[in-house]
Amino acid sequence: MQTPILSIEHLTVAYRLQGEWFEAVCDISLNVDAAQTYGIVGESGSGKSTLVQAVMGYLSANGAVQQGAIYFEGEDWLRASRQRREQLWGARLSMVPQDPLSALNPALTIGEQIAEILVCHRYASRRAAQARAIEMLRRVKLPDPEGIARRYPHQLSGGQQQRALIAMALASPELRLLVLDEPTTSLDVTTEAAILDLFAELQDNHRAATLFVTHNLGVVARMCQRVAVLYAGEIMEDAPTEALYSAALHPYTRLLLRAVPRIGDSAPLQAIAGRIPSLRQRPSGCVFAPRCPAALERCHVHKPALERADDGHLVRCHRWREIAEGALRFEETAAELRRHEMRHVEDSLFDHLFSAKQSSTQTTVMRAEHVRVRYGVHSALSRLLGTKPPFRAVDDVSMRIPRGKTLGLVGESGSGKTTLARSLIGLVAMESGEAHLLDVPLRGTPRQRAKATLKAMQMIFQHPEESLNPYRTIGQTLRRPLVTLLGMSRAEADRAAADLLRAVNLPADYLSRFPSELSGGEKQRVAIARAFAAQPALILCDEPVSSLDVSVQAAILNLLAQLQAQYDVAYLFISHDLAVVGYLADYIAVIYRGQLVERGAAQSFFAPPHHPYTEALIASIPLPDPKAKARRVRLPDDQPSSVVPSGCRFHPRCPRYLGEICRTHEPPWQRDQQGRFYRCHIPPHELAALQTENGA
Amino acid sequence: MRATTRLSAARSTPTLRLNLTRRGRLLRRLWHDAPFSVIGGIGVLLFLIVALIGPYLTPYHPTANSLPDRNQPPSLVHPFGTDNFGRDILSRIIHGGRNIFALTGTATLIAVGLGLVIGLHVGYLGGWLDQIVMRLIDALLALPALLLTLVLLGALGNSRFTVLVAIVILYVPIVTRVVRSVVLDVKTKAYIEAAEISGESRFHILFREILPAVLPTLAVEGALRFSYAIFLVASLGFLGLGVARPEPDWGLMVSEARDWYALSPHMLFFPSAAIVALVVCVNLMADGLRRLLEYSEVD
Numbered sequence: 001m002q003t004p005i006l007s008i009e010h011l012t013v014a015y016r017l018q019g020e021w022f023e024a025v026c027d028i029s030l031n032v033d034a035a036q037t038y039g040i041v042g043e044s045g046s047g048k049s050t051l052v053q054a055v056m057g058y059l060s061a062n063g064a065v066q067q068g069a070i071y072f073e074g075e076d077w078l079r080a081s082r083q084r085r086e087q088l089w090g091a092r093l094s095m096v097p098q099d100p101l102s103a104l105n106p107a108l109t110i111g112e113q114i115a116e117i118l119v120c121h122r123y124a125s126r127r128a129a130q131a132r133a134i135e136m137l138r139r140v141k142l143p144d145p146e147g148i149a150r151r152y153p154h155q156l157s158g159g160q161q162q163r164a165l166i167a168m169a170l171a172s173p174e175l176r177l178l179v180l181d182e183p184t185t186s187l188d189v190t191t192e193a194a195i196l197d198l199f200a201e202l203q204d205n206h207r208a209a210t211l212f213v214t215h216n217l218g219v220v221a222r223m224c225q226r227v228a229v230l231y232a233g234e235i236m237e238d239a240p241t242e243a244l245y246s247a248a249l250h251p252y253t254r255l256l257l258r259a260v261p262r263i264g265d266s267a268p269l270q271a272i273a274g275r276i277p278s279l280r281q282r283p284s285g286c287v288f289a290p291r292c293p294a295a296l297e298r299c300h301v302h303k304p305a306l307e308r309a310d311d312g313h314l315v316r317c318h319r320w321r322e323i324a325e326g327a328l329r330f331e332e333t334a335a336e337l338r339r340h341e342m343r344h345v346e347d348s349l350f351d352h353l354f355s356a357k358q359s360s361t362q363t364t365v366m367r368a369e370h371v372r373v374r375y376g377v378h379s380a381l382s383r384l385l386g387t388k389p390p391f392r393a394v395d396d397v398s399m400r401i402p403r404g405k406t407l408g409l410v411g412e413s414g415s416g417k418t419t420l421a422r423s424l425i426g427l428v429a430m431e432s433g434e435a436h437l438l439d440v441p442l443r444g445t446p447r448q449r450a451k452a453t454l455k456a457m458q459m460i461f462q463h464p465e466e467s468l469n470p471y472r473t474i475g476q477t478l479r480r481p482l483v484t485l486l487g488m489s490r491a492e493a494d495r496a497a498a499d500l501l502r503a504v505n506l507p508a509d510y511l512s513r514f515p516s517e518l519s520g521g522e523k524q525r526v527a528i529a530r531a532f533a534a535q536p537a538l539i540l541c542d543e544p545v546s547s548l549d550v551s552v553q554a555a556i557l558n559l560l561a562q563l564q565a566q567y568d569v570a571y572l573f574i575s576h577d578l579a580v581v582g583y584l585a586d587y588i589a590v591i592y593r594g595q596l597v598e599r600g601a602a603q604s605f606f607a608p609p610h611h612p613y614t615e616a617l618i619a620s621i622p623l624p625d626p627k628a629k630a631r632r633v634r635l636p637d638d639q640p641s642s643v644v645p646s647g648c649r650f651h652p653r654c655p656r657y658l659g660e661i662c663r664t665h666e667p668p669w670q671r672d673q674q675g676r677f678y679r680c681h682i683p684p685h686e687l688a689a690l691q692t693e694n695g696a
Numbered sequence: 697m698r699a700t701t702r703l704s705a706a707r708s709t710p711t712l713r714l715n716l717t718r719r720g721r722l723l724r725r726l727w728h729d730a731p732f733s734v735i736g737g738i739g740v741l742l743f744l745i746v747a748l749i750g751p752y753l754t755p756y757h758p759t760a761n762s763l764p765d766r767n768q769p770p771s772l773v774h775p776f777g778t779d780n781f782g783r784d785i786l787s788r789i790i791h792g793g794r795n796i797f798a799l800t801g802t803a804t805l806i807a808v809g810l811g812l813v814i815g816l817h818v819g820y821l822g823g824w825l826d827q828i829v830m831r832l833i834d835a836l837l838a839l840p841a842l843l844l845t846l847v848l849l850g851a852l853g854n855s856r857f858t859v860l861v862a863i864v865i866l867y868v869p870i871v872t873r874v875v876r877s878v879v880l881d882v883k884t885k886a887y888i889e890a891a892e893i894s895g896e897s898r899f900h901i902l903f904r905e906i907l908p909a910v911l912p913t914l915a916v917e918g919a920l921r922f923s924y925a926i927f928l929v930a931s932l933g934f935l936g937l938g939v940a941r942p943e944p945d946w947g948l949m950v951s952e953a954r955d956w957y958a959l960s961p962h963m964l965f966f967p968s969a970a971i972v973a974l975v976v977c978v979n980l981m982a983d984g985l986r987r988l989l990e991y992s993e994v995d
Contacts, residue, residue: 018725258702426893454894459887462756467886470909472908481894485895
């Protein structure tokens with residue numbers, strides 16, 4: 001048996017905060033062999049970043065290894081001198097970080113940065129290093145490697161930057177361990193898929209051990225041979241990937257797998273109640289016990305040991321045997337979940353807010369026609385001075401949202417999806433086009449709009465941290481719309497605010513709390529309550545779950561579905577995640593570079609024919625199932641450019657590019673048999689034939 | 697009605713207690729990290745107390761001449777000694793401290809208040825208003841402080857009121873700038889947009905939603921302005937401006953003591969030391985305020 005490349009033994013890392021030590025990583029052991037990809041999955045606060053920092057030797061000044069050891073190729077890495085570490089960093093052990101732009105030096109060209117590693121470790125002369133840098137850029141499949149080597153980081157797109165960092169990490173010929181810290185989290189899903197392909201391909205070549213840290217269960221399923229599930233700094237389960245996904249033994253793993261929305265599956269998601277314990281208040285028993293539906297008395301008292309359940313399958317749970325035998329079931333069935341939701345609905349005291357609602361007969365809540373939004377329109381003076389040309393973020397978008405329904409708007413970053421929502425609510429000005437809310441035309445800034453219009457449309461923002469004023473209590477925040485828009489008295493608003501909190505499943509004593517005392521999911525619940533306070537007919541949800549952990553995301557999605565069913569509110573649900581949209585939406589529209597490219601009912605949305613862009617989006621979603629075959633529709637990385645391509649906007653990246661016509665003519669809207677519309681030159685039957693053949 | 701009042705009172709108590717214990721914890725932490733800033737704060741407090749109640753305790757009148765006691769070195773009778781007219785230097789410093797606190801304190805408060813209101817508005821509203829106000833401010837900031845004050849003293853007459861006007865004119869632009877920069881950051885936050893789409897009034901958004909975020913920075917800036925104002929007033933006093941002669945003024949005392957330096961150095965030392973000590977204490981306090989602000993951001 002050869003020695004593993006990386007061996008972590010009973011590692012405990014703690015941080016010193018105001019004179020006290022708090023354990024962030026607790027008794028972790030794992031071995032990574034050569035050519036093995038080891039996945040570490042965890043939500044925020046699980047200690048995965050601390051683990052990475054400890055492995056790399058990058059722990060911050062107030063962090064320290066309290067116990068255990070890390071061996072790197074048999075060498076005691078924790079005792080290694082600074083000099084020794086510098087010898088190994090970049091040579092035998094390298095890392096690809098999460099945010100590519102902040103990891104690259106903006107003052108050096110890409111080529112110089114890669115060559116620097118080779119020169120620094122004396123692998124090559126300066127000239128040879130340059131040549132090798134270009135060779136590495138070619139290996140990570142960057143187009144025009146010579147050109148890229150001469151460019152500065154800001155001249156590359158996010159995907160290209162990440163490729164350059166991978167080239168840098170793999171540049172050393174002696175590489176033994178590659179640590180990937182959420183390498184694709186900041187990328188769009190189509191780019192992520194292409195980068196994961198690249199990792200998979202390179203793995204076969206470099207033979208180094210890989211530690212793949214991520215929160216995304218789909219990514220792990222695709223990439224890793226073995227996975228450790230981390231929760232509150234402890235390993236909950238550690239198993240070969242296949243075993244973990246098909247026969248998970250820990251309640252946390254099982255619930256987590258059920259919390260991920262999957263395409264074509266509209267069963268309610270399994271939410272996990274509660275939140276991850278903070279460093280200050282780790283439970284003394286099993287760390288997951290406070291949130292575990294199967295927790296017994298002893299779970300709260302005695303910490304379970306990490307036991308060997310099967311060959312190579314480790315689990316930290318008192319009840320794993322019952323789970324393995326199938327004697328213990330704690331996941332709720334779809335029907336149970338639905339009943340659970342309905343009980344909440346009946347309990348809600350929030351009804352009287354809506355009881356006075358006028359029984360409006362309008363079926364269309366929002367009608368938008370030919371909306372255009374342009375950024376960077378300056379005064380005549382700045383135009384003379386030649387500042388940047390105006391950029392049209394939304395170009396000729398039309399849509400309708402029926403009462404009580406959800407329109408899901410899917411697009412990658414920079415597609416204009418958020419700008420569209422902001423133009424409807426008046427936070428940015430429309431350049432042209434019309435929008436009607438309940439047949440009232442929408443014009444001007446919110447201040448210029450009538451109260452009734454403001455009341456009828458509300459918004460939920462992406463970042464829960466920013467959507468609540470940190471200096472105002474939850475009560476103060478929730479009371480305002482009740483007073484200003486509904487004209488309630490202070491006492492009425494007090495009562496209604498408490499009801500609102502109960503409607504979003506938060507206790508009423510949260511009214512006197514400040515946002516800093518709430519978790520991200522709880523803040524988003526308050527933001528939802530605020531949006532519902534005005535009894536709107538339409539709520540614009542701008543990526544409301546994208547910054548939340550999977551288990552929390554499921555709860556928020558369920559809450560939104562439940563509130564909609566009860567109060568007949570329409571949603572414009574904006575997301576980059578097609579699976580999330582597919583879970584909640586009745587209709588789906590796909591937006592690319594400011595234009596809709598496909599729209600249709602959600603039920604039949606995931607069957608071909610698709611616009612080639614949608615096809616790539618669907619194929620790119622990493623599925624939490626290691627047996628799923630990767631569907632090979634990949635897009636080339638987008639070029640950073642504000643120039644809109646002529647003809648079809650998608651033609652430079654389109655895998656089904658026809659030729660001249662795509663470049664010169666804007667494609668027409670086409671309608672398939674199911675009544676879906678897409679904008680492409682290829683007729684429906686041909687496109688369907690192409691895509692089914694490819695999918696099979 | 698009564699029930700609601702009781703309810704809200706019951707609700708507010710725990711928060712209050714929480715804030716008090718939190719404040720205590722923050723102060724302890726500050727003492728641990730930067731003890732001098734706490735000492736500075738205590739120093740400012742002592743100066744303030746002495747300025748407030750000192751004048752009632754001083755045994756001598758600050759302008760009472762006593763020719764037999766001229767140029768006395770520090771002694772038990774005159775702890776800081778006497779000057780060339782036999783006036784008790786300690787009494788003069790205490791009274792001068794009161795004058796300086798009254799003048800610079802009022803001027804700083806007015807400047808901070810005006811700067812806050814202007815900064816909130818131009819920062820939030822932006823556009824042409826912002827452009828015009830900011831260019832005006834640039835122009836004002838380009839003028840040397842002492843020169844502007846001298847011109848004003850010439851135009852409006854040599855009085856304490858003119859000094860106050862000068863300080864306000866000098867510091868409003870600086871405070872406006874600082875406030876505006878914070879507002880520019882805060883106004884992009886989603887919670888401000890959430891207030892806008894709920895039809896909140898401009899007053900509510902400026903003074904209820906944005907102001908709390910500005911206050912910590914404003915406190916630090918106010919403390920710094922205060923220390924510079926003390927310097928400015930002392931400099932003017934040294935030049936004999938903005939003070940009426942027999943009135944005690946620290947700057948003027950330093951200026952007068954120059955001629956007697958060789959004979960009685962204590963005349964120069966004590967007023968100079970008072971200026972230095974107060975300015976240093978105010979600056980240390982400002983540093984402490986800044987740290988406290990950082991702590992609360994981290995928490």
